[in-house]
Amino acid sequence: MSELRGACLIGQSGGPTSVINSSAYGMIKTALETRCITRVLAARHGIKGVLDDHIVDMGKEDPAELELFLNTPSSLIGSCRYKLKSADEDDTDYRRILEIFKKYDVRYFFYNGGNDSMDTCSKISKYMQRSCWECRVIGVPKTIDNDLVCTDHCPGFGSAAKYIATSVAEVIKDAEVYDKETIVVIETMGRHAGWLAAASSLASVSGRGPALVYLPEVTFDLETFFRDVDAYRREHLHTVIVASEGIHDRDGRFISEYGSDLAKTVDSFGHHQLGGLAATLAQSLHDHTGAKVRGIEFSLLQRCAAHCASKTDMEEAFLAGKAAVEAAAAGATDKMVAFARPESGEYRCIMRLIDLTDVANAEKTVPREWINEAGNGMLQPYFDYALPLIQGTPEDKTENGMPRYPKLRWIPA
Amino acid sequence: MSELRGACLIGQSGGPTSVINSSAYGMIKTALETRCITRVLAARHGIKGVLDDHIVDMGKEDPAELELFLNTPSSLIGSCRYKLKSADEDDTDYRRILEIFKKYDVRYFFYNGGNDSMDTCSKISKYMQRSCWECRVIGVPKTIDNDLVCTDHCPGFGSAAKYIATSVAEVIKDAEVYDKETIVVIETMGRHAGWLAAASSLASVSGRGPALVYLPEVTFDLETFFRDVDAYRREHLHTVIVASEGIHDRDGRFISEYGSDLAKTVDSFGHHQLGGLAATLAQSLHDHTGAKVRGIEFSLLQRCAAHCASKTDMEEAFLAGKAAVEAAAAGATDKMVAFARPESGEYRCIMRLIDLTDVANAEKTVPREWINEAGNGMLQPYFDYALPLIQGTPEDKTENGMPRYPKLRWIPA
Numbered sequence: 001m002s003e004l005r006g007a008c009l010i011g012q013s014g015g016p017t018s019v020i021n022s023s024a025y026g027m028i029k030t031a032l033e034t035r036c037i038t039r040v041l042a043a044r045h046g047i048k049g050v051l052d053d054h055i056v057d058m059g060k061e062d063p064a065e066l067e068l069f070l071n072t073p074s075s076l077i078g079s080c081r082y083k084l085k086s087a088d089e090d091d092t093d094y095r096r097i098l099e100i101f102k103k104y105d106v107r108y109f110f111y112n113g114g115n116d117s118m119d120t121c122s123k124i125s126k127y128m129q130r131s132c133w134e135c136r137v138i139g140v141p142k143t144i145d146n147d148l149v150c151t152d153h154c155p156g157f158g159s160a161a162k163y164i165a166t167s168v169a170e171v172i173k174d175a176e177v178y179d180k181e182t183i184v185v186i187e188t189m190g191r192h193a194g195w196l197a198a199a200s201s202l203a204s205v206s207g208r209g210p211a212l213v214y215l216p217e218v219t220f221d222l223e224t225f226f227r228d229v230d231a232y233r234r235e236h237l238h239t240v241i242v243a244s245e246g247i248h249d250r251d252g253r254f255i256s257e258y259g260s261d262l263a264k265t266v267d268s269f270g271h272h273q274l275g276g277l278a279a280t281l282a283q284s285l286h287d288h289t290g291a292k293v294r295g296i297e298f299s300l301l302q303r304c305a306a307h308c309a310s311k312t313d314m315e316e317a318f319l320a321g322k323a324a325v326e327a328a329a330a331g332a333t334d335k336m337v338a339f340a341r342p343e344s345g346e347y348r349c350i351m352r353l354i355d356l357t358d359v360a361n362a363e364k365t366v367p368r369e370w371i372n373e374a375g376n377g378m379l380q381p382y383f384d385y386a387l388p389l390i391q392g393t394p395e396d397k398t399e400n401g402m403p404r405y406p407k408l409r410w411i412p413a
Numbered sequence: 414m415s416e417l418r419g420a421c422l423i424g425q426s427g428g429p430t431s432v433i434n435s436s437a438y439g440m441i442k443t444a445l446e447t448r449c450i451t452r453v454l455a456a457r458h459g460i461k462g463v464l465d466d467h468i469v470d471m472g473k474e475d476p477a478e479l480e481l482f483l484n485t486p487s488s489l490i491g492s493c494r495y496k497l498k499s500a501d502e503d504d505t506d507y508r509r510i511l512e513i514f515k516k517y518d519v520r521y522f523f524y525n526g527g528n529d530s531m532d533t534c535s536k537i538s539k540y541m542q543r544s545c546w547e548c549r550v551i552g553v554p555k556t557i558d559n560d561l562v563c564t565d566h567c568p569g570f571g572s573a574a575k576y577i578a579t580s581v582a583e584v585i586k587d588a589e590v591y592d593k594e595t596i597v598v599i600e601t602m603g604r605h606a607g608w609l610a611a612a613s614s615l616a617s618v619s620g621r622g623p624a625l626v627y628l629p630e631v632t633f634d635l636e637t638f639f640r641d642v643d644a645y646r647r648e649h650l651h652t653v654i655v656a657s658e659g660i661h662d663r664d665g666r667f668i669s670e671y672g673s674d675l676a677k678t679v680d681s682f683g684h685h686q687l688g689g690l691a692a693t694l695a696q697s698l699h700d701h702t703g704a705k706v707r708g709i710e711f712s713l714l715q716r717c718a719a720h721c722a723s724k725t726d727m728e729e730a731f732l733a734g735k736a737a738v739e740a741a742a743a744g745a746t747d748k749m750v751a752f753a754r755p756e757s758g759e760y761r762c763i764m765r766l767i768d769l770t771d772v773a774n775a776e777k778t779v780p781r782e783w784i785n786e787a788g789n790g791m792l793q794p795y796f797d798y799a800l801p802l803i804q805g806t807p808e809d810k811t812e813n814g815m816p817r818y819p820k821l822r823w824i825p826a
Contacts, residue, residue: 016590045592074586081591162814166720169816173487174717177429178494179458184713205815296712300597304587307579307721310814390814401575401723401803402618403582 004134006107007039008325009055013046013113013120014081016074017156018163018306019317020112020142024077025069026321027110027140028058034329041104041413045078046113047120050100051093055413061406068406070314071397073306076406079113084120087127094127101128101135104413108328112140112321115148118336119360125334138324139336139356142317144303146195149362150354151338155320156303158313158389161199163305164188164298165390168210168242169203171296175238176208183229183239183285183293187278189302190244192216193365196302197244199386201378211239216246217366218375220255225281226288228376233289245277256280307403311392316349323351347388417547419520420452420826421738422468426459426526426533427494429487430569431576431719432730433525433555437490438482439734440523440553441471447742454517454826458491459526460533463513464506468826474819481819483727484810486719489819492526497533500540507540514541514548517826521741525553525734528561531749532773538747551737552749552769555730557716559608562775563767564751568733569716571726571802574612576718577601577711578803581623581655582616584709588651589621596642596652596698596706600691602715603657605629606778609715610657612799614791624652629659630779631788633668638694639701641789646702658690669693720816724805729762736764760801 008031012020024042031040040058043049056077058066069076087094100106111121118139125137141148144160168186175182188196194215203209211232214220220243232239248254256277282295320337327335335353342348370382397404421444425433437455444453453471456462469490471479482489500507513519524534531552538550554561559570581599588595601609607628616622624645627633633656645652661667672693695708733750740748748766755761783795810817 012590016587048592072586073583075590076586078592079590165815167714167718169818170486170717170719171713173485173489173818174429174713177425177488177492179461179491202815205813207818294712296714297710299707299709300584300587301580301709301714304583305580306583387814392814393809393811396806398806400618401800401805402578402615405582405586405620 003036004107004136005036005038006105007041008037008108008110009041009043009050009101009104009106010058010077010110011043011046011049011112012075012077012079013111013117014079014143015303016079017142017144017303018073018159018309019155019314020074021069021072021076022314022317023112023140023142023155023321025066026318027325028066030322030325032059034325036329037108038105039413041106042077046080046082046111047084048080048082049078051096053100055100055104056410057413060411061408065406065408068397068404070318071306071394071403072405073304076408083116084123087123091127094124097124098128098131098133101133107135109135109137110140110324110328112142114141114143115360115362118356122334122356122360125356136328136331136333138328138332140320140324141336141338144196145190145193147193147363147365148359149364150359152341153339153389155313155317157195158310158316159306159308160196160302161202161386162310162390163302163308164196164199165202166308167298168200168240169206172203172208172210172240175240179237181233181237181291183289183291184241185278185281185285185293185295186240186242187245187276187295187297188242189298190216191246192363194244195366197242198366198378198382200242201382202386202390205387210242211236212241212376213378214243214247214376215366215371216244216248217368218371219250220247221249222284228374229285241281243277243281247277258284309394310390311394312389314394319349319351327353416449417520417549418449418451419518420454421450421521421523422454422456422463422517422519423471423490423523424456424459424462424525425488425490425492426524426530427492427556428716429492430555430557430716431486431572431722432568432727433487434482434485434489435727435730436525436553436555436568436734438479439731440738441479443735443738445472447738449742450521451518452826454519455490459493459524460495460497461493462491464509466513468513468517469823470826473824474821478819478821481810481817483731484719484807484816485818486717489821496529497536500536504540507537510537511541511544511546514546520548522548522550523553523737523741525555527554527556528773528775531769535747535769535773538769549741549744549746551741551745553733553737554749554751557609558603558606560606560776560778561772562777563772565754566752566802568726568730570608571723571729572719572721573609573715574615574799575723575803576715576721577609577612578615578618579721580711581613581653582619585616585621585623585651585653588653592650594646594650594704596702596704597654598691598694598698598706598708599653599655600658600689600708600710601655602711603629604659605776607657608779610655611779611791611795613655614795615799615803618800623655624649625654625789626791627656627660627789628779628784629657629661630781631784632663633660634662635697641787642698654694656690656694660690671697722807723803724807725802727807732762732764740766
């Protein structure tokens with residue numbers, strides 16, 4: 001493989017995670033140390049930054065500040081949700097991208113995102129090839145939802161899982177303080193895949209786990225739910241339930257949408273919590289049991305709580321970024337970095353490369369056989385899968401009691 | 414002062430905090446080391462455990478497990494919200510308490526709670542004196558609300574403040590990722606005092622702080638709020654607002670109650686978030702701006718997130734428990750442990766004792782002069798006050814990636 005000299009361009013895309021910046025740092029640091037890469041550039045707000053010529057030179061930042069990327073949640077370089085049209089349909093954006101790549105001599109393009117972003121990578125790569133502009137394109141996965149195919153897991157999931165499991169363990173402790181009935185319903189993200197709701201079951205490592213866990217992989221039925229809850233309440237005073245935002249009934253209707261019906265029947269009483277899934281389930285459980293039921297939605301916290309990140313996740317995210325740059329420098333293109341683990345024995349994260357086209361526009365859900373038969377709890381295989389991913393506490397990088405985030409100069413390229 | 418030999422009885426009361434168990438450990442450990450204290454007992458679920466003769470022997474627990482109290486949120490021994498009647502009105506409960514105190518030879522009673530609990534302490538102490546049962550009674554403060562009088566601050570506040578400031582800093586990072594308008598409204602606890610909402614301003618130590626902060630100490634007006642938000646939005650793309658659940662209008666009506674009115678006007682559209690303050694403000698801001706507005710309620714998380722505790726708070730909570738036992742052993746009674754700090758120079762927490770009757774049934778709010786004139790942000794004196802309280806990260810006590818909580822045997826006394 002001939003050496004390809006030129007600039008690299010890095011972008012972040014899609015919803016942020018606690019460790020997406022670790023991957024960015026893995027790319028930036030490795031690229032700065034790679035001889036054939038002449039400049040390390042970044043596009044603010046992903047592909048939109050390319051289209052807007054909003055390109056910055058990461059090589060001009062203070063290395064000590066760049067290292068703080070490791071401990072900083074969210075997408076520091078800026079993200080976007082911009083879907084490229086097919087080039088056959090409209091090649092305006094592609095022509096602009098080519099123009100920018102030529103302007104900065106971009107020969108390496110690294111894009112960090114979910115499956116939409118891998119689709120973007122793939123389209124750009126094809127257009128560059130067709131235009132005879134040699135540019136190696138590698139995708140780096142990220143998503144708290146853990147729903148990318150062809151990879152054992154995704155950077156970002158472990159930290160979200162750790163935050164959810166830890167917070168649920170804490171809420172269970174809180175729910176147990178009074179010797180009277182307490183019911184709490186907690187909502188996690190996950191529209192189509194229940195990996196995050198499932199992570200709440202890891203709370204049992206600290207003691208008692210959640211009473212019931214509901215994933216979108218199993219059809220949800222309100223009457224069955226009431227029966228599940230009543231059965232648990234007969235044995236326990238404190239009931240903490242976790243559900244994925246995406247749980248739906250047999251007609252495919254999201255349970256969170258039931259809230260608007262409830263609103264019509266109870267609005268004259270005021271004070272009712274309606275809206276999201278937690279609030280909807282809390283309201284319906286209150287109506288069913290007469291007990292006080294509290295709804296909690298983890299909301300954005302679960303994807304940005306870097307103060308509770310998994311060290312394993314943070315390190316793997318870094319290594320994914322590093323592997324992308326090393327693979328491209330060695331000649332790879334049209335690939336995404338993916339993770340594998342040994343089929344047996346101790347957990348270890350193995351980096352590999354898969355074709356971008358294999359991962360774009362597909363979705364991985366939790367295997368049904370990892371969920372109990374009743375569809376309201378997790379089985380051992382899920383624990384075996386998820387526990388290694390939440391291990392380790394990152395080094396404390398607080399300053400004056402608060403997280404120390406990087407101070408960046410954002411020098412235009 | 415003659416030496417008083419006998420058992421001590423420890424109870425936890427009111428809403429839990431991240432460090433209330435540090436105080437319990439301070440009491441238990443010190444009592445176990447105190448010669449005149451013959452047994453270290455605890456009442457499950459506070460005064461209710463006394464009435465129910467649900468008394469356990471903490472001296473029979475494994476010391477290594479007891480040490481894990483330091484890292485465990487919520488009230489491990491169990492809490493209650495039980496208000497004793499005046500003894501003149503009905504002395505049934507008091508006679509029962511005396512009976513239990515005699516049964517176990519309780520000569521030291523330590524009660525850890527907020528101002529209601531100090532009232533309980535005071536009443537019990539007076540009844541014991543009247544009944545000629547020598548028993549020294551000391552209160553240990555706790556509350557995330559930080560609203561106890563006669564003390565510089567309360568154990569529990571520093572950790573809640575740290576969790577809120579850290580999480581708000583992270584949500585601000587998350588809100589900034591897209592180059593399009595984002596508005597987030599965050600609700601903290603604090604019905605009458607705004608100490609916790611104010612803590613969100615500490616996020617500015619990590620970078621940008623919240624756009625606007627609203628406390629119950631200042632009358633809230635919806636039109637002024639819209640003007641505040643619009644002014645900020647003219648200069649910024651991302652607006653993160655924090656408000657205390659207790660903000661109210663000039664008629665004293667909680668803004669969170671506005672939600673039921675809004676429900677009537679929008680229920681036919683479904684999907685609207687109604688209920689708590691965050692949801693109510695998010696809905697009204699959406700109606701005002703047309704922008705997507707996300708509401709986040711920290712809910713129970715802010716009082717149980719021990720994974721983000723302040724080391725300073727944890728240590729002070731321990732020392733408060735220790736000071737209570739030492740003071741009682743030295744002869745003090747009818748006191749609450751309180752904190753002071755030097756009037757100038759470096760922060761230091763000074764333990765002192767105040768009369769129980771001085772603290773019961775009073776409430777300390779945030780000084781108006783620590784809030785800016787517009788009533789939507791905090792001034793330097795608040796930072797000077799609060800920053801020392803969130804310092805330090807406790808030792809990592811996770812096991813298999815999750816918090817390690819004590820395994821207790823709860824041996825009946």
